[in-house]
């Protein structure tokens with residue numbers, strides 16, 4: 422029995438040892454599998470939380486190491502894609518510059534820095550001139566190339582500490598830290614100069630000239646919040662554009678004008694469909710025949726709340742917001758319809774219509790004019806289009822293309838506001854025009870200001886030497902009329918004859934004028 426008991430104890434001992442060994446082995450094996458799996462689970466949680474900083478340590482070359490390597494590659498891929506998405510959300514795809522959203526956070530950061538370091542910073546809002554025409558006439562792809570090149574020029578023009586962004590469309594923002602007004606203005610001018618040379622669009626084998634206007638505000642002088650600084654920079658930019666000053670610093674108190682402007686722009690978009698636009702007519706009188714040669718179409722806006730708005734105020738707004746082509750088309754159509762109706766009714770006069778600077782850069786204008794002349798069966802030579810001298814001189818080459826195309830239709834052209842645009846005689850001689858209109862600022866005080874007589878006399882001589890018809894506008898007094906007759910001016914226009922009036926009043930005025938022809942010829946002759 423004893424040997425049996427001993428054997429049994431030995432078997433029990435061996436069995437216990439075997440069981441213990443199995444337990445130890447299973448714990449060791451289990452740990453070598455669960456530890457890496459737990460580390461992978463931790464890494465997955467980090468990635469989920471957006472933390473891609475740490476890679477998993479990889480040792481050995483078993484299946485678990487392969488899995489860890491795959492995890493690291495996946496983490497790298499996600500990090501890269503996330504970085505790309507973040508960059509795309511904050512940058513403009515065309516120029517690669519920070520976009521509006523990012524620009525605002527850059528501005529907030531710049532303001533925060535200026536506040537904490539008690540320094541000043543400047544906001545420069547840049548808007549390209551003529552970009553809309555380039556886009557409209559040469560196409561959006563061409564416009565995109567222009568924006569890319571402008572982005573490159575601006576990058577080169579700014580200092581390394583400045584921040585540059587594209588706010589959208591043709592609007593760019595430059596932030597300058599730790600600066601003062603004089604230095605910021607100097608920087609603005611160097612940016613303007615950088616855009617002066619024609620843009621070389623090599624991929625399109627084209628060159629295009631484009632200018633810019635910059636509005637400037639300073640923190641904390643002009644405002645302390647990002648929103649107000651940007652808004653006031655926009656006000657200054659508009660003023661720079663209107664006054665053709667290129668760079669303007671915000672002037673305190675100009676916000677109300679800006680608010681009225683914004684309101685008017687939004688109302689102007691609906692003015693036509695609400696039937697608030699009216700064309701008035703003012704006579705252009707031929708001094709030799711004593712007859713009315715043309716009726717000049719002058720637009721009026723009858724605003725339902727603000728009353729009559731002057732074209733001096735709303736035409737620049739229409740140009741700014743891209744409505745001017747629509748407005749010009751409206752005046753041309755309404756004027757031609759009215760003048761045709763008068764002609765059918767025995768009143769054989771021509772029509773004069775004003776073109777705005779932007780119309781002259783619109784390559785589609787000649788076709789539109791041709792279509793309207795045909796639609797109203799109006800003789801082309803009886804239509805005279807008035808273009809201001811400064812408009813033509815701003816971009817003579819582009820203006821010439823449209824002017825020649827209009828002239829080819831038989832339409833006549835007049836240089837309006839003559840004497841104010843500083844054009845040289847050589848430039849004038851090269852223009853395909855038929856008439857010059859001496860600006861009213863030289864004519865209105867002709868009877869009392871001898872210096873004006875000198876200017877008007879030389880303008881008449883210049884016009885006649887070039888074989889052009891000369892008209893003087895702003896004739897208010899009989900004394901001025903007499904001087905113009907003595908100086909052999911061909912035509913006159915002004916309140917002395919009639920203010921611009923609605924079509925029915927014009928017709929009545931004209932019939933009276935004709936009926937009193939003999940009395941008048943004594944007066945005029």
Ligand SMILES: Nc1nc2c(ncn2[C@@H]2O[C@H](COP(=O)(O)O[C@H]3[C@@H](O)[C@H](n4cnc5c(=O)[nH]c(N)nc54)O[C@@H]3COP(=O)(O)O)[C@@H](O)[C@H]2O)c(=O)[nH]1
Nearest residue numbers: 719720732733736752775776777837895896897914915916
């Ligand atoms: N592109 C377009 N421009 C237009 C259009 N309609 C008008 N305008 C331009 O707006 C400016 C102001 O025009 P308006 O208030 O109509 O003034 C005209 C005349 O009333 C004024 N005038 C004429 N005679 C006299 C005068 O004896 N005294 C005096 N104080 N003012 C007078 O001059 C304006 C005519 O200007 P002009 O075109 O130079 O002949 C003006 O620049 C208009 O051109 C439009 O449809 N499109």
